[in-house]
Amino acid sequence: MNPTLVRVLELLRLPHRGSATPLEAEAFRRLRAFLEGEGYPVQTLPFKGVRSYGPELMGISLLLALAPLSPFFPLLGALAFFLYFSGHRPWGFLLDRFPSQNLLLWKGEGPRALLLLAHVDTAKTFFLYHPKRVSGFRRQFLLNALLAALAPFLALTPWAWAVGAYFLVQAGLLLHRELTAPYVEGGNDNGSGVAVATALFLEATPPPGFRLGLALTGCEEVGALGAKALLPHLPPGTLVLNLDNVGRGALFYAEGEGMLLYHPYRGPLLEAARTLEGARPLRYRLAYFDALPLAQRGFPCLTLIRLEGGVPPDWHWPTDTFARLDPGALEATLAYARALLARVFASGGGPSGGRPGSSPPWVG
Known part of the structure; x- marks a missing residue:
């Protein structure tokens, strides 16, 4: 070589x-x-x-998880989601x-x-990168994007609890990643x-x-x-x-x-x-x-x-x-x-x- x-x-x-x-x-x-x-x-x-994107995604997930309380929090979460995955971090100076x-x-x-x-x-x-799951990484991301976009509207419906639970579990998985996952x-x-x-x-x-x-x-x-x-x-x-x-x-x-x-x-x-x-x-x-x-x-x-x-x-x-x-x-x-x-x-x-x-x- x-x-x-x-x-x-x-x-x-x-x-x-x-x-x-x-x-x-x-x-x-x-x-x-x-x-x-x-x-x-x-x-x-x-x-x-x-050192990791985990805390930012946890924060976004927790805002979306608050959908049962008010549309305001998932609206902020949806905005942060689309900013972050478009390459923008206006909160970066804090982190x-x-x-x-x-x-x-x-x-x-x-x-x-x-x-x-x-x-x-x-x-x-992260568990999403497991060889048996990684082929579905894009589908999982698009599902998250769709639910993030809908969360402010679903906050006004009984579906708010389901959306909130989904993003609360996601925040928990990200916390587990921060505490236990190694760098490759x-x-x-x-x-x-x-x-x-x-x-x-x-x-x-x-x-x-x-x-x-x-x-x-x-x-x-x-x-x-x-x-x-x-x-x-x-x-x-x-x-x-x-x-x-x-x-x-x-x-x-x-x-x-x-x-x-x-x-x-x-x-x-x-x-x-x-x-x-x-x-x-x-x-x-x-x-x-x-x-x-x-x-x-x-x-x-x-x-x-x-x-x-x-x-x-x-x-x-x-x-x-x-x-x-x-x-x-x-x-x-x-x-x-x-x-x-x-x-x-x-x-x-x-x-x-x-x-x-x-x-x-x-x-x-």
Whole structure:
């Protein structure tokens, strides 16, 4: 396997890299030392985040559970539900108190910028991610969204007690998760993406007129907080290639994403992906990526992901270990991402052009 892939995976091999935890900080320390050892100045961008999304979802569930008392509380809960799952946390300043960080580095000079993006942190597990249940994750989410939307109206009917009980049980399950669930090791999610993005950054030389960047983010698993903190540091119009869960399964390129509102991607990376063999298109509605807050603000984005049976392999489950990564999948993802960069660089960052699969001499 590519030596850089091996090296980065070894650096990330910790019990976990939970969002805004000391082990996430240790992973960043190792990555920074490695990149500086390769001769690159690394910018550390600190920010404050949370260690789990559980408390926020518990609060939303408890507001919805108060439907039997008044329509006011479930109205607040429904609003908070739709804000949160659309990528907005207006209450975040009250909760974000644990230190996290992003690493950002660039090479090359020019007015165009292309950024390789991957998150470092790992998530806590939950019973919904059990291999026998995870295929129904999207259906469960849509049921919650429907009941949250109806809760203010059902509060005026005898159904208020049933809705309240449903969300009270959900709050209890989330509390149990907070108290007992471990963080996963995160070989696939997202050690694989960090390794591929880092290897590609180190091997690629951008042509004149281009800057190539690498951003390794924290706190993706708790609301893409690292990507949001990254926004002020990106040149306008930066092309963003996000790599997430690329260590096993069939390769897809996401054409857009959104758990509730769908945000289509656009730009040269997407155009290039549509002309290359090796990955299938995907409208990603299962969860969110670090690309979401960037796409919402107009940055041209593309995400690469590998799926098995419609979901990431071992998604947020204790079986997501480094031992279960597929070296062939990692190598193939690196080759596909390399071809994407070659196509975009050859086109000057405009509409895709050139012969499929061709690589100019500055890539590879």
